[in-house]
Amino acid sequence: MKPTISTIGRFVDQEVTIGAWIANKRSSGKIAFLQLRDGTGFIQGVVVKSAVDESTFEQAKSLPQESALYVTGTVQADDRAPSGYEITVTGLKVLHKAKDYPITPKEHGTEFLMDHRHLWIRQPRQHAILTIRHEVIRATYEFFHQEGFTKVDPPILTGSSPEGTTNLFHTQYFDEDAYLSQSGQLYMEAAALAFNRVFSFGPTFRAEKSKTRRHLIEFWMIEPEMAFVEHEENLQIQEQYVTYIAESVLRNCPQALAALERDTSKLENIQAPFPRITYTDAVAWLQEQGFDVTWGDDFGSPEETAIAEHYSKPVFITHYPKAIKPFYMEPDPENDEVVLCADLIAPEGYGEVIGGSQRIADESLLEANLEKEGLSSEAYAWYLDLRRYGSVPHSGFGLGLERTIAWLSGTEHVRETIPFPRLLNRLYP
RNA sequence: UCCACAGUAGCUCAGUGGUAGAGCCCUCGGCUGUUAACCGAGUUGUCGCAGGUUCGAAUCCUGCCUGUGGAGCCA
Numbered sequence: 001m002k003p004t005i006s007t008i009g010r011f012v013d014q015e016v017t018i019g020a021w022i023a024n025k026r027s028s029g030k031i032a033f034l035q036l037r038d039g040t041g042f043i044q045g046v047v048v049k050s051a052v053d054e055s056t057f058e059q060a061k062s063l064p065q066e067s068a069l070y071v072t073g074t075v076q077a078d079d080r081a082p083s084g085y086e087i088t089v090t091g092l093k094v095l096h097k098a099k100d101y102p103i104t105p106k107e108h109g110t111e112f113l114m115d116h117r118h119l120w121i122r123q124p125r126q127h128a129i130l131t132i133r134h135e136v137i138r139a140t141y142e143f144f145h146q147e148g149f150t151k152v153d154p155p156i157l158t159g160s161s162p163e164g165t166t167n168l169f170h171t172q173y174f175d176e177d178a179y180l181s182q183s184g185q186l187y188m189e190a191a192a193l194a195f196n197r198v199f200s201f202g203p204t205f206r207a208e209k210s211k212t213r214r215h216l217i218e219f220w221m222i223e224p225e226m227a228f229v230e231h232e233e234n235l236q237i238q239e240q241y242v243t244y245i246a247e248s249v250l251r252n253c254p255q256a257l258a259a260l261e262r263d264t265s266k267l268e269n270i271q272a273p274f275p276r277i278t279y280t281d282a283v284a285w286l287q288e289q290g291f292d293v294t295w296g297d298d299f300g301s302p303e304e305t306a307i308a309e310h311y312s313k314p315v316f317i318t319h320y321p322k323a324i325k326p327f328y329m330e331p332d333p334e335n336d337e338v339v340l341c342a343d344l345i346a347p348e349g350y351g352e353v354i355g356g357s358q359r360i361a362d363e364s365l366l367e368a369n370l371e372k373e374g375l376s377s378e379a380y381a382w383y384l385d386l387r388r389y390g391s392v393p394h395s396g397f398g399l400g401l402e403r404t405i406a407w408l409s410g411t412e413h414v415r416e417t418i419p420f421p422r423l424l425n426r427l428y429p
Numbered sequence: 430u431c432c433a434c435a436g437u438a439g440c441u442c443a444g445u446g447g448u449a450g451a452g453c454c455c456u457c458g459g460c461u462g463u464u465a466a467c468c469g470a471g472u473u474g475u476c477g478c479a480g481g482u483u484c485g486a487a488u489c490c491u492g493c494c495u496g497u498g499g500a501g502c503c504a
Binding site for chain 2: 024025027028029030031033035044046048050065080082099100101103106107109110111167182183204206209212213215219220298301302343352354355398399402403404
């Protein structure tokens with residue numbers, strides 16, 4: 001492979017040529033420092049006036065920010081460099097001279113940066129976050145492959161709402177109404193009965209007018225579903241999975257974490273098993289803390305955050321009341337008022353990163369729940385079929401990719417964890 | 430949908446009733462180890478929009494628009 005900034009350490013004392021952009025530059029009368037980036041990393045090119053011809057030095061001094069060029073020079077190990085290496089430049093070939101690059105070295109506001117998201121992703125901080133995104137995705141495939149899961153892709157265009165509660169994006173499917181998927185779960189249940197252990201990874205859409213640092217209109221979800229797996233084992237797989245991606249990020253993204261100044265002790269803490277609290281105990285604890293909640297209420301964001309702050313690890317809140325959870329969740333055999341479900345709440349206020357449950361295996365119970373929700377059993381006929389032909393206990397969960405990345409990378413807002421976020425009033429670029 | 434805050438140069442902001450400002454960016458000059466480099470000079474305005482109060486409004490009032498943070502909803 002030809003040299004890149006990320007592999008430059010293999011070329012110490014050799015002359016290399018790399019394609020790069022000018023991230024920034026500083027110069028004095030007889031020396032110029034080019035902050036170079038090539039998409040794989042950042043390195044400083046040092047241009048010494050006495051060591052190159054006149055035109056090369058003048059060019060180096062006059063290159064505007066984000067100009068593109070081929071840089072030829074000798075790789076030097078240097079303790080003064082953040083990455084440990086520098087390039088002593090011997091020649092430059094300018095490919096494109098940029099003009100008035102909008103993102104200057106000073107501060108910018110959110111709206112301006114979001115309007116220039118196509119350029120913003122070049123900046124070190126954004127580059128680091130998206131590097132961690134890649135690692136989470138890579139580790140996800142690796143984990144589920146190792147654990148014997150098959151990746152199955154549910155459809156994105158659907159004819160009906162799986163849960164009927166959240167707002168869906170409406171579109172046309174020739175002469176029919178169609179909606180963009182808000183979850184592939186029901187299809188993944190079908191897949192689990194065909195492949196045993198399956199996972200999906202794809203975009204999902206919520207037409208909610210949410211305006212918080214935890215919400216995107218379009219976001220990516222990982223939805224595993226497992227046949228012959230009950231509530232307890234479901235939680236264990238979630239713990240192992242989350243532990244695995246945290247360890248992978250720690251091991252494989254040290255530079256990105258350093259660039260983000262992430263407190264890595266917080267990530268080292270993410271080790272299975274995770275603490276658990278039942279909904280009922282959580283309500284009692286919240287009441288002690290002075291929260292105005294009664295049994296049967298769903299928790300709001302402040303309640304979730306308070307519970308999460310009580311632990312140094314992510315925490316499972318289990319056994320929610322049946323009435324505030326979707327129709328497909330299996331009732332607890334020991335208490336018919338609650339279901340075998342769990343939400344995983346991340347520490348540091350990042351909120352719910354996983355929602356999961358054991359699914360109802362009994363056809364008549366599922367049919368009764370559909371009716372209670374006012375959902376037509378015709379639209380769900382195929383879903384009921386799964387309870388007619390070899391129904392088994394099965395469980396699954398959904399992990400929100402962007403919230404997980406925000407948490408692991410220590411990013412305040414999920415909009416920076418996806419290359420081109422879709423937010424309320426934000427469809428450009 | 431609701432609550433709070435904000436909108437002044439390309440960008441980030443100061444200016445709270447009396448002549449429109451600074452830094453960055455850009456241009457020119459200086460500087461051999463800079464790290465958001467630094468020093469000097471120069472260019473840059475529909476003060477979000479509409480109406481009102483006032484001798485006089487970027488500044489006070491009303492409405493609207495846009496953005497940011499949060500709530501609800503959820504991952």
